[in-house]
Amino acid sequence: MQVSRFKTMELIKATHGKIFSCEFIKKDGSLRKMVARLGVAKNLKGGSNGAGEHNSLVTVYDMVAGAYRMVNLSTLTSLKVNGTRYEVI
Numbered sequence: 001m002q003v004s005r006f007k008t009m010e011l012i013k014a015t016h017g018k019i020f021s022c023e024f025i026k027k028d029g030s031l032r033k034m035v036a037r038l039g040v041a042k043n044l045k046g047g048s049n050g051a052g053e054h055n056s057l058v059t060v061y062d063m064v065a066g067a068y069r070m071v072n073l074s075t076l077t078s079l080k081v082n083g084t085r086y087e088v089i
Contacts, residue, residue, distance in 0.1 A: 003086040005056075008073050011081050012038065012058060018082070019063060025075040034069065036060035043068075 003011065012020065017039035026032050040061035056073040079086045 001084060001086050002089050003079070005073060005076065005088055008076055008079055008086070008088060009058065011079060011086065012060075015081055020082075021080040022071060022076060023078045024071055025077065031077070034060070034071070035063045036069065036071070037063060040068075 012022075015038060017037055019035060019037045021033065021035045023031060023033050038058075038060060042061070058071045058073060060069055060071055061067075062069045076088045078088060
């Protein structure tokens with residue numbers, strides 16, 4: 001199923017903390033595959049990281065690495081939510 005980049009933020013928020021997977025292009029040009037979720041409060045230190053809808057960044061918790069990561073929605077290539085795989089166009 002194909003989805004636009006504008007709809008990806010809504011799909012990620014609709015997970016309500018459930019696990020999803022995504023693939024995106026990192027700053028160095030390599031592809032990263034990540035299993036992540038929103039709403040994790042473990043190891044938070046407070047403060048702001050600059051993520052927001054105005055700059056297409058989403059802070060997620062990487063389930064494999066056990067750390068927080070930033071996903072740039074403008075370089076997102078695919079997203080899998082609730083068993084449905086979306087190709088980002």
